[in-house]
Amino acid sequence: xxxxxxxxxxxxxxxxxxxxxxxxxxxxxxxxxxxxxxxxxxxxxxxxxxxxxxxxxxxxxxxxxxxxxxxxxxxxxxxxxxxxxxxxxxxxxxxxxxxxxxxxxxxxxxxxxxxxxxxxxxxxxxxxxxxxxxxxxxxxxxxxxxxxxxxxxxxxxxxxxxxxxxxxxxxxxxxxxxxxxxxxxxxxxxxxxxxxxxxxxxxxxxxxxxxxxxxxxxxxxxxxxxxxxxxxxxxxxxxxxxxxxxxxxxxxxxxxxxxxxxxxxxxxxxxxxxxxxxxxxxxxxxxxxxxxxxxxxxxxxxxxxxxxxxxxxxxxxxxxxxxxxxxxxxxxxxxxxxxxxxxxxxxxxxxxxxxxxxxxxxxxxxxxxxxxxxxxxxxxxxxxxxxxxxxxxxxxxxxxxxxxxxxxxxxxxxxxxxxxxxxxxxxxxxxxxxxxxxxxxxxxxxxxxxxxxxxxxxxxxxxxxxxxxxxxxxxxxxxxxxxxxxxxxxxxxxxxxxxxxxxxxxxxxxxxxxxxxxxxxxxxxxxxxxxxxxxxxxxxxxxxxxxxxxxxxxxxxxxxxxxxxxxxxxxxxxxxxxxxxxxxxxxxxxxxxxxxxxxxxxxxxxxxxxxxxxxxxxxxxxxxxxxxxxxxxxxxxxxxxxxxxxxxxxxxxxxxxxxxxxxxxxxxxxxxxxxxxxxxxxxxxxxxxxxxxxxxxxxxxxxxxxxxx
Amino acid sequence: xxxxxxxxxxxxxxxxxxxxxxxxxxxxxxxxxxxxxxxxxxxxxxxxxxxxxxxxxxxxxxxxxxxxxxxxxxxxxxxxxxxxxxxxxxxxxxxxxxxxxxxxxxxxxxxxxxxxxxxxxxxxxxxxxxxxxxxxxxxxxxxxxxxxxx
Numbered sequence: 017x018x019x020x021x022x023x024x025x026x027x028x029x030x031x032x033x034x035x036x037x038x039x040x041x042x043x044x045x046x047x048x049x050x051x052x053x054x055x056x057x058x059x060x061x062x063x064x065x066x067x068x069x070x071x072x073x074x075x076x077x078x079x080x081x082x083x084x085x086x087x088x089x090x091x092x093x094x095x096x097x098x099x100x101x102x103x104x105x106x107x108x109x110x111x112x113x114x115x116x117x118x119x120x121x122x123x124x125x126x127x128x129x130x131x132x133x134x135x136x137x138x139x140x141x142x143x144x145x146x147x148x149x150x151x152x153x154x155x156x157x158x159x160x161x162x163x164x165x166x167x168x169x170x171x172x173x174x175x176x177x178x179x180x181x182x183x184x185x186x187x188x189x190x191x192x193x194x195x196x197x198x199x200x201x202x203x204x205x206x207x208x209x210x211x212x213x214x215x216x217x218x219x220x221x222x223x224x225x226x227x228x229x230x231x232x233x234x235x236x237x238x239x240x241x242x243x244x245x246x247x248x249x250x251x252x253x254x255x256x257x258x259x260x261x262x263x264x265x266x267x268x269x270x271x272x273x274x275x276x277x278x279x280x281x282x283x284x285x286x287x288x289x290x291x292x293x294x295x296x297x298x299x300x301x302x303x304x305x306x307x308x309x310x311x312x313x314x315x316x317x318x319x320x321x322x323x324x325x326x327x328x329x330x331x332x333x334x335x336x337x338x339x340x341x342x343x344x345x346x347x348x349x350x351x352x353x354x355x356x357x358x359x360x361x362x363x364x365x366x367x368x369x370x371x372x373x374x375x376x377x378x379x380x381x382x383x384x385x386x387x388x389x390x391x392x393x394x395x396x397x398x399x400x401x402x403x404x405x406x407x408x409x410x411x412x413x414x415x416x417x418x419x420x421x422x423x424x425x426x427x428x429x430x431x432x433x434x435x436x437x438x439x440x441x442x443x444x445x446x447x448x449x450x451x452x453x454x455x456x457x458x459x460x461x462x463x464x465x466x467x468x469x470x471x472x473x474x475x476x477x478x479x480x481x482x483x484x485x486x487x488x489x490x491x492x493x494x495x496x497x498x499x500x501x502x503x504x505x506x507x508x509x510x511x512x513x514x515x516x517x518x519x520x521x522x523x524x525x526x527x528x529x530x531x532x533x534x535x536x537x538x539x540x541x542x543x544x545x546x547x548x549x550x551x552x553x554x555x556x557x558x559x560x561x562x563x564x565x566x567x568x569x570x571x572x573x574x575x576x577x578x579x580x581x582x583x584x585x586x587x588x589x590x591x592x593x594x595x596x597x598x599x600x601x602x603x604x605x606x607x608x609x610x611x612x613x614x615x616x617x618x619x620x621x622x623x624x625x626x627x628x629x630x631x632x633x634x635x636x637x638x639x640x641x642x643x644x645x646x647x648x649x650x651x652x653x654x655x656x657x658x659x660x661x662x663x664x665x666x667x668x669x670x671x672x673x674x675x676x677x678x679x680x681x682x683x684x685x686x687x688x689x690x691x692x693x694x695x696x697x698x699x700x701x702x703x704x705x706x707x708x709x710x711x712x713x714x715x716x717x718x719x720x721x722x723x724x725x
Numbered sequence: 726x727x728x729x730x731x732x733x734x735x736x737x738x739x740x741x742x743x744x745x746x747x748x749x750x751x752x753x754x755x756x757x758x759x760x761x762x763x764x765x766x767x768x769x770x771x772x773x774x775x776x777x778x779x780x781x782x783x784x785x786x787x788x789x790x791x792x793x794x795x796x797x798x799x800x801x802x803x804x805x806x807x808x809x810x811x812x813x814x815x816x817x818x819x820x821x822x823x824x825x826x827x828x829x830x831x832x833x834x835x836x837x838x839x840x841x842x843x844x845x846x847x848x849x850x851x852x853x854x855x856x857x858x859x860x861x862x863x864x865x866x867x868x869x870x871x872x873x874x875x
Contacts, residue, residue: 508832512761515832515853519767522857526774541770548763588832591760591807 066118073122102225104152151182164230171345183214224296254282262309287344295344374470396442412438448474494689505589513552568611582619593627600643606719618690622656629660657712662705753798754778760806785809799867804831826867
């Protein structure tokens with residue numbers, strides 16, 4: 017056993033030695049010694065394993081030789097074959113040659129004791145080695161470690177490679193050299209014997225070996241006494257029927273062929289309850305009894321020549337074993353997947369119950385079937401109360417109708433949904449929650465119901481509200497400041513109708529003082545006075561709205577109307593600045609949802625800014641473009657363009673920053689507030705320079721969605 | 726006593742003469758220039774109620790154009806108008822050596838504006854809203870001046 021050089025490769029480097037200690041030669045020597053000792057330990061342990069393999073193979077071969085029927089060199093079963101494959105399957109590739117050599121040493125010893133010719137023995141060993149390597153290599157290639165013989169794939173790989181492919185291929189060679197060495201007479205009979213012997217071995221022993229080695233951790237488990245009892249009853253039943261069928265009756269014409277099915281119930285029992293391992297053990301027990309029977313001339317298979325007997329025994333067991341083994345594997349696989357599903361379910365529950373959100377599940381009929389601990393803790397109710405439609409009692413009565421509509425619509429269309437509603441907490445307070453759900457489908461695409469989550473968003477909502485309030489306050493402050501700056505123009509705007517009224521009234525008085533007053537004229541004057549008074553009232557109404565500090569009211573708005581209102585309000589200011597407004601206001605714009613006052617504020621800001629920007633522009637060219645148009649059919653775009661000096665390109669974005677101003681007076685909040693307002697309306701506000709002269713401020717607002725108020 | 730009578734006489738005659746003059750020149754209309762229709766209309770009416778012929782214009786350009794074929798006795802103008810402002814009309818007339826009396830009505834009551842207008846020789850300056858008696862007096866004075874010059 018020349019295994020030492022191989023083992024050297026496996027030895028890890030000695031532990032690093034401290035630099036300080038290294039300087040002392042003595043310590044270094046001692047370390048060297050220890051490393052050597054570890055080497056020896058490893059070599060010794062490995063050698064022991066190879067020795068055990070050799071001994072095992074020796075014993076297995078002894079059994080195989082003992083199971084040789086008289087007048088035949090072929091055994092009924094050949095345990096060394098299964099043993100070596102099993103060993104090879106659980107050791108690394110690189111160590112295969114060593115294990116094969118160790119095993120062949122065991123075989124050689126047996127052959128030497130049996131006085132077999134050396135050359136023939138060596139040939140036999142080469143044949144066995146190739147056969148085992150072929151089978152083990154095939155299984156290795158077709159399966160993924162760790163091999164447990166627990167799935168159908170593994171079972172198929174083992175049976176295909178070890179029981180069919182490897183024996184089939186090697187039997188041609190084996191039969192040829194058996195004949196050429198003077199054993200046996202007919203090539204095809206030898207071929208058939210070899211094939212069946214190896215196949216029977218692979219079926220009878222290999223699963224057992226693989227399960228034994230591959231499920232080592234299972235052997236540690238404690239077996240409940242009920243299970244132990246069941247196994248005992250099964251074994252006794254099997255042994256009793258086995259003895260009855262295979263060993264008790266002497267061979268002869270009276271042997272009942274029907275009896276050979278007697279152990280079958282016990283074998284099926286083993287397959288159903290004890291998995292592939294139990295089945296394998298039960299089949300081995302059957303084998304032992306049947307072989308003993310055949311060897312001692314008892315049982316149903318003893319009828320003709322020993323070769324014929326062994327053939328019928330092998331056939332019988334192959335036919336019984338293959339389906340039972342597969343049955344046991346399939347059942348095991350099913351059990352494992354069910355256990356996996358149970359494990360997943362347990363994990364899901366553990367996870368959902370610890371999750372900081374509320375989770376629910378519904379069946380295909382909109383009935384709730386699950387609520388996690390988070391939900392139950394929130395509502396303070398029991399699972400039993402919530403199941404079915406019970407949860408609906410916690411929803412705020414005002415929200416219930418809306419929520420159930422959203423839910424039912426989405427559910428029937430099998431679509432995701434999200435909604436906000438109020439849910440009663442266990443302390444009685446209604447909290448805003450964000451609920452969402454997605455449909456569940458199994459792998460075949462069958463609808464399984466919904467799963468969803470709910471998150472308490474009350475705090476978030478309150479923060480949002482506060483932010484909104486601050487924004488509105490700032491907008492109001494900025495608006496009041498702006499109106500203060502415009503007060504001169506505003507006063508003028510109010511003065512105009514008052515002037516007209518006074519002049520008209522005085523003219524009327526003079527008419528009436530005449531001897532024959534023209535009453536028709538006076539009536540016309542009074543009519544004009546009424547009109548002018550109304551105009552003054554309008555101005556006051558507009559001003560009051562702008563100064564008012566009220567709730568933001570989103571309402572459907574026609575932007576054209578809003579722009580016209582603002583232009584009227586700013587008329588005097590525009591005239592004072594000698595600015596001519598070039599209004600291009602499209603009709604039939606999409607209706608937008610917005611706060612009239614805040615949008616007016618934005619427009620006033622932009623228009624006043626445009627006028628200010630043209631202070632240095634020659635009067636003849638002071639034109640302000642105000643354009644409203646439909647934006648991509650899905651909103652409104654409003655542009656205010658001046659003919660001033662424009663904005664430096666790198667400042668185009670900076671003008672929207674607070675406290676950035678180009679004016680002598682003013683806080684620089686106007687445009688910052690404008691952008692906040694437009695953003696809060698879901699739109700955009702930006703600045704750009706016109707191609708020829710001046711800057712253009714544009715904002716867009718989304719069209720109001722149909723069906724929302 | 727005599728001098729008193731003479732004085733009285735003088736006053737009477739002077740009044741009579743001025744009345745005759747007024748009647749004579751009053752055939753020329755007062756021009757009203759304001760861009761805003763309601764104001765223009767009301768001023769137009771007021772002038773009529775004073776018993777004065779009147780002609781209205783919606784802009785400075787319109788008014789200046791009319792001067793070539795029909796000359797008014799005086800003009801009542803709005804100071805801030807889109808296009809040509811009151812100041813511009815005043816300077817245009819000054820350039821043309823036209824001394825047509827100009828009475829301005831404005832919403833802007835800053836001292837600067839008043840000073841600027843008076844220095845340029847305005848016949849009147851009123852801040853809106855205007856009292857009719859004051860306006861009548863100013864118009865009459867302007868017409869009188871214009872009449873004396875005729």
